[in-house]
Amino acid sequence: MKGLILKDIIQIWKNYKILLLIELILVVFGAFSGNLFMSFYGTLLLGILPYSSMTFDDTSRWNIYCLTMPFSRTQIVSSKYMLTVILCCAAELVSVISYIVSYVTNHSDTDMSIRSMIIFPLAFTLLFTAINFPLIFKLGTGKARIAALILSGAAAGFASTFFITSDDPPQPTTPPITSAAALIAVVTVLALFCVSWLLSIKIYQKKEL
Amino acid sequence: MNAIEITGLRKEYKDFTLGDITLSLPSGCILGLIGENGAGKTTLIKSLLGITIPTSGSAVILGKAVGDNTIHDDIGVVLDEVGMPMNFNTSDIDLVMKNTYTKWSSEVFFDYVRRFKLPEKKKFSEFSKGMKMKLGIAAALSHEPKLLILDEPTSGLDPLVRDEIVDILSEYTRDEEHSILISSHIVSDLEKLCDYIAFLHDGKLMLFEEKDRLLEQYCFLTLSDDQLEAMRAEAIIRKRVNKYSTEVLADRSMIPNGYNAAPITIEELFVFMAKEVKE
Known part of the structure; x- marks a missing residue:
């Protein structure tokens, strides 16, 4: 499976290195200027790159070629989910570092902003993956794109509702209900991500290519 | 193995x-x-x-x-x-x-x-x-x-x-x-x-054989109606009837003496077999 993940990382780097470097510059700039939006945006960006790697696989016919290699179908599916997790972790790490830099240089700190920065984009990307990957494994990237547009809209609607609720005017202390809601949302998204993973494996076992 | x-x-x-x-x-x-x-x-x-x-x-x-x-x-x-x-x-x-x-x-x-x-x-x-x-x-x-x-x-x-x-x-x-x-x-x-x-x-496996055996076993014949009648039916693998003669893909071991058998290439063998199946 190492070969599969390595191939995706090289492919993403080769296709998006300029974009990723610009994003990194903006994150650094944002951290020092106190505007953390780009860190937040970076998680979203990195988290959805595995989706685009699947489009490349379809176009180049790698999706068929890799089935001739010593990988099981479970490994092929799992490599995409693991790539998502790896990229999300990398983005989260950058977010945390930029938050710390911002805190040290600008003393900007609210419990809400760290939640918005770390939890919301992570939840959104995992939810995006959880919804889209089974569709791609079932329908292929072409048909799945249409379905994904519809479902992503729905997911974004859910996520923005959560985000707006969490970004209500700051309060001196975070109400316990909000923390609990955030926790429930994260646990739900993680559970959905795991269910999606298993569902994709099941779908891909029977997939005809 | x-x-x-x-x-x-x-x-x-x-x-x-x-x-x-x-x-x-x-x-x-x-x-x-x-x-x-x-x-x-x-x-x-x-x-x-x-x-x-x-x-x-x-x-x-x-x-x-x-x-x-x-x-x-x-x-x-x-x-x-x-x-x-x-x-x-x-x-x-x-x-x-x-x-x-x-x-x-x-x-x-x-x-x-x-x-x-x-x-x-x-x-x-x-x-x-x-x-x-x-x-x-x-x-x-x-x-x-x-x-x-x-x-x-x-x-x-x-x-x-x-x-x-x-x-x-x-x-x-x-x-x-x-x-x-x-x-x-x-x-x-x-x-x-x-x-x-x-x-x-x-979608069907029409033939599976060693190449050399195929080339040894099969041959091409162009026959008149009389010659065709004289051939054993089991010797004829495929035939194509033309206006003045009949082209036959035959089993070399079963053709009568004196018939002028021509060697066949794999390509000819495949085309003949596939086309005649269609017809």
């Missing part, structure tokens, strides 16, 4: 059925899968590689059932479209394959890259069709495969590149443990290379 054993393999689609295929390829031999476009060659190869799932029947490759992904470490595969990532160069491919195959040799891979005069820094998407195919073959040969499975490797290539590929494959089979399953509708390429020939037509 047989490199490939296929037993009653059948694959049903809405508008096409492949089956029931039964054949075996002894280790150290080359099997050419011949058939027109849409005959089922790619479906059969995909079924052997686990890319499609057969409706019924079974296949064993190098002693392991299809579906056991560990066999892929010993199989080199080149499909009609070489599925390398578009923006990869040869070093990227080497890095990925090194982390994929347990017996991958970068040295062997780059030897082939240099021998095939492939550009090392160029992106795969900028390669010509012949270069892509050669790179696919280089990758397929660089992890000590015991079996090569090639789907239309010479299709769409110019005669020089095709000849070069045939040479490479001949060189690979100098090792007695190495076997090849190769499909093509360019029969002349397979005629040069193969020990066994399988004809697929409309």
Whole structure:
């Protein structure tokens, strides 16, 4: 499976290195200027790159070629989910570092902003993956794109509702209900991500290519 | 040991059925899968590689059932479209394959890259069709495969590149443990290379035999009506009736003395058998 993940990382780097470097510059700039939006945006960006790697696989016919290699179908599916997790972790790490830099240089700190920065984009990307990957494994990237547009809209609607609720005017202390809601949302998204993973494996076992 | 054993393999689609295929390829031999476009060659190869799932029947490759992904470490595969990532160069491919195959040799891979005069820094998407195919073959040969499975490797290539590929494959089979399953509708390429020939037509296995035996066994005859009547019915494999004569594909061992039998090529044999089946 190492070969599969390595191939995706090289492919993403080769296709998006300029974009990723610009994003990194903006994150650094944002951290020092106190505007953390780009860190937040970076998680979203990195988290959805595995989706685009699947489009490349379809176009180049790698999706068929890799089935001739010593990988099981479970490994092929799992490599995409693991790539998502790896990229999300990398983005989260950058977010945390930029938050710390911002805190040290600008003393900007609210419990809400760290939640918005770390939890919301992570939840959104995992939810995006959880919804889209089974569709791609079932329908292929072409048909799945249409379905994904519809479902992503729905997911974004859910996520923005959560985000707006969490970004209500700051309060001196975070109400316990909000923390609990955030926790429930994260646990739900993680559970959905795991269910999606298993569902994709099941779908891909029977997939005809 | 047989490199490939296929037993009653059948694959049903809405508008096409492949089956029931039964054949075996002894280790150290080359099997050419011949058939027109849409005959089922790619479906059969995909079924052997686990890319499609057969409706019924079974296949064993190098002693392991299809579906056991560990066999892929010993199989080199080149499909009609070489599925390398578009923006990869040869070093990227080497890095990925090194982390994929347990017996991958970068040295062997780059030897082939240099021998095939492939550009090392160029992106795969900028390669010509012949270069892509050669790179696919280089990758397929660089992890000590015991079996090569090639789907239309010479299709769409110019005669020089095709000849070069045939040479490479001949060189690979100098090792007695190495076997090849190769499909093509360019029969002349397979005629040069193969020990066994399988004809697929409309999803059915029309014929499976050793090439030399086919060439010995079958012959062409052009007969008058009287000569045709004098022939034993079982000697006639296929016939095509023309205005003044009848062309016959016959079993050489059963034709009467004095008949002027002409040798047949594999291509002629396939075309005659396939066309007459249609008629």
